[in-house]
Amino acid sequence: MRTSTPSFSNLIKNPLTTTVTLLATSLLLLFLPLKFSNRIKMTCVAPIRPLQWATCFCSNSASNFFDKIISSWQTTQGKKDLEHQVLQFKNKLIEQQDTIYKLENRLRTLLKFQAENNIIKKSPIPADIIGYDASSFRKNVIINVGAKHGIKPDNIVISDNALVGKVISVSGSNSVVQLITDPASRIPGRVVQTREQVILEGDGTVFCKLKYVPRWAKLNKGDDIVTSDIGGFYPVSLPVATVVENKTKSGALFQSVKVLPRVNISKMESVLVIQN
Amino acid sequence: MRWFTFFCILFCISLFQSTVMHWLIFRSAVPDLYFPLVVFYSFLADAKRNTIANWFTGLSKDLFSEGSFGINSVFFVAVGFLIWSFREILFRGHVVTQVLITFIFSIIYNALYAIHVSISFHSLRLSTTVWVILTCSLYTAMIVPVLFWIFNKIQPTQKLFFNQG
Numbered sequence: 001m002r003t004s005t006p007s008f009s010n011l012i013k014n015p016l017t018t019t020v021t022l023l024a025t026s027l028l029l030l031f032l033p034l035k036f037s038n039r040i041k042m043t044c045v046a047p048i049r050p051l052q053w054a055t056c057f058c059s060n061s062a063s064n065f066f067d068k069i070i071s072s073w074q075t076t077q078g079k080k081d082l083e084h085q086v087l088q089f090k091n092k093l094i095e096q097q098d099t100i101y102k103l104e105n106r107l108r109t110l111l112k113f114q115a116e117n118n119i120i121k122k123s124p125i126p127a128d129i130i131g132y133d134a135s136s137f138r139k140n141v142i143i144n145v146g147a148k149h150g151i152k153p154d155n156i157v158i159s160d161n162a163l164v165g166k167v168i169s170v171s172g173s174n175s176v177v178q179l180i181t182d183p184a185s186r187i188p189g190r191v192v193q194t195r196e197q198v199i200l201e202g203d204g205t206v207f208c209k210l211k212y213v214p215r216w217a218k219l220n221k222g223d224d225i226v227t228s229d230i231g232g233f234y235p236v237s238l239p240v241a242t243v244v245e246n247k248t249k250s251g252a253l254f255q256s257v258k259v260l261p262r263v264n265i266s267k268m269e270s271v272l273v274i275q276n
Numbered sequence: 277m278r279w280f281t282f283f284c285i286l287f288c289i290s291l292f293q294s295t296v297m298h299w300l301i302f303r304s305a306v307p308d309l310y311f312p313l314v315v316f317y318s319f320l321a322d323a324k325r326n327t328i329a330n331w332f333t334g335l336s337k338d339l340f341s342e343g344s345f346g347i348n349s350v351f352f353v354a355v356g357f358l359i360w361s362f363r364e365i366l367f368r369g370h371v372v373t374q375v376l377i378t379f380i381f382s383i384i385y386n387a388l389y390a391i392h393v394s395i396s397f398h399s400l401r402l403s404t405t406v407w408v409i410l411t412c413s414l415y416t417a418m419i420v421p422v423l424f425w426i427f428n429k430i431q432p433t434q435k436l437f438f439n440q441g
Binding site for chain 2: 014015018019022023025026027028029030032037040041044045048051052055056059063130131132133134135136137138140142168176178182183184201202203204205206207209266
């Protein structure tokens with residue numbers, strides 16, 4: 001008696017088998033270790049990166065061109081440059097304020113602050129943003145420097161003297177940067193004015209929020225947040241964000257604080273990667 | 277349905293979504309070019325082709341976004357199957373149906389994704405998340421007429437859309 005065994009091609013013709021096979025593959029991919037899945041992603045997307053760079057370059061150029069036309073109409077080009085400079089100086093000022101505070105403290109306790117503060121300026125690598133995350137809830141960017149340029153995971157990324165994120169995965173000539181607004185981002189910070197320790201957390205929008213701010217902490221709109229030395233991961237005293245709103249709900253243990261990153265992340269075109 | 281055309285569309289969408297779309301940002305909301313493709317192929321293709329097309333669309337989105345690898349393919353297959361299962365009662369050729377279906381199912385997909393992100397990182401605020409879901413879905417639905425027009429031109433579907441009897 002002859003029995004026919006179903007071949008794979010026959011099985012795949014069945015819609016149910018197709019669905020089950022594809023879903024099983026997806027689930028298998030979901031349970032892959034993060035390191036391994038990141039490597040797959042970086043390898044698969046690597047050939048498309050040059051095209052991504054070209055598209056981004058063209059769109060940036062077009063955007064800049066239209067910006068310039070509008071600016072020349074409104075004669076605000078000078079104002080824009082000045083605003084940019086002011087932003088940079090403001091960030092520098094916050095950094096300096098914090099440095100002065102720390103220096104005073106350290107002089108009193110006879111610690112060498114200078115050596116610690118010099119770490120943050122170590123060999124920055126300039127990079128251009130060539131792509132963005134395809135998901136609306138994640139905030140990551142792709143930059144055009146990678147392992148070939150000496151970039152490693154967990155390198156710090158700054159722009160206009162302020163922290164914007166950290167490198168999370170690296171391929172030969174590209175890297176993925178997790179921005180401070182990404183929901184997975186957590187940064188130990190300190191409020192410059194009140195010296196409160198906080199944790200800055202991304203929430204997938206243009207804003208971030210501060211976690212574990214005690215009810216009694218006197219935060220005001222405009223207070224600056226800088227990176228703290230807790231954890232030793234981020235360089236100290238880098239400006240990160242500014243307080244824009246704080247609420248204290250009755251019965252809540254902590255304040256609800258909304259902060260705005262110091263850098264306009266949506267308009268950022270280039271960054272500096274610090275090899276720490 | 278031509279697979280070569282589908283992969284060409286998918287490639288272009290991936291490229292635009294990860295670069296140019298960022299310039300259309302409106303209060304953290306960016307239109308999702310992948311989702312109209314899911315709706316389009318759920319309207320157009322049979323069950324098997326629809327599943328495969330949606331799986332590849334999800335996988336492509338997974339490749340170009342950070343996070344769990346494979347999650348979008350699961351969501352897109354599920355949402356695509358849901359749309360496919362009751363497409364016969366819809367007048368698929370009308371632009372209002374296309375926009376409405378995209379809007380409603382985009383809300384469902386974004387809500388599912390937001391729940392996934394929320395469980396993973398515990399850092400999404402309800403009010404802002406609801407706002408992002410609504411604006412993203414609305415933004416995506418708004419570009420549907422243009423995208424469907426382009427998809428129709430590249431992948432003709434006139435017979436499927438108008439011979440529903």
